[in-house]
Amino acid sequence: MKTNLQLKTLCLIVLTNILLAGEGCASEQPGSSSSPQPALKDVFKKDFLIGMAVNNNVVCGNDVNAAAIVEKHCNTLTAENVMKWGPIHPEPNRYNFEPADRFVEFGQNNKMFIIGHTLVWHHQTPKWVFEDNANKPMTRDAMLSRMKDHIFTVVGRYKGKVGGWDVVNEALDDNGELRKSKWFETIGEDFIEKAFEYAHEADPDAELYYNEYNNEKPGKLEGCVRLIRKLKAKGLRIDGVGLQAHSDMNYPSKKELEGFFAAMKPLGVKVMITELDVSVFPWVDWFAMRKIDFNDVNERKKFNPYPSGLPDEVQQKLADRYAELFSEYVKHADQIDRVTFWGVYDKTSWLNMGRSNYPLLLDKK
């Protein structure tokens, strides 16, 4: 373990500097060697890999500043959307590999550990996947065969290039029971086992992960532990558990994080911090967000209080919060393989949802 005080202090200073640099970052050439900021991947070299989820614009050369940031700071890379079922396999007999190919190429060119996200999820999966030719629900066998075919095609294409796959994403409900998704309803609870089995067959060398949000909360945490134990008992390969880490200024607490690391330790799996961001606002889901009338001045004040920039004191609180989370990560570095931010900079974060949020290390510019 590498929790020496000097390293820890350096990590926190770097994070705080990046966050507090504000607009100063924009005028600096993010990837240039003259930049005074050390690369995060170097600062945390002894602890874990550092990654970011990227979209098409970053890997296709449309957003050169973001690409330079990723090249400078990251040694691992995740596809934010292009490998999900919908984008990569939009119709029964049509795959759209081009964006995923560009993503993998970008990662390879920069010698990054590439993460495929994600093979089996209830979301961003087209309706046709769960229907037969007559638009009737699929039988278990037909569904398994469709799943296998998809996994073999996608994992097979990137065999030896993608180092690890989020095989199954978000299969649990908050109470730790299996989510009643179409996967669950059509195949039954062993759809998760089958997905891991097929992924391993398709690329025996790839690492395989189960990825989840809020799995540091009681209920879901217990469900997650049960699931990993079950997969292991069946002799299936599972290398790690993804803690998405969509966080806010208070959640997760130190206690919740400690509980998660303690629960994972005896399972013999690595932990990946897979989708880190820190919302400066308490969580409001998509459904509720859509109902907010941003033309109403009171609603705006309440839900979009910082439309043109974060006040200094909130920025400082955000920096402190990031430092707090990273102290926990460094403390548990013996369990953590990588820390991946869910995006590169605030402008492109999924958390804006119609307002200005500030969840990442780099600001809108």
Ligand code: 9MR
């Ligand atoms: O960031 C992703 C966003 O661009 C997509 O519109 C959204 C679709 O559901 O998915 C977002 O990423 C999600 C990730 O794949 C799984 N965990 C939750 C992430 C945030 O919603």
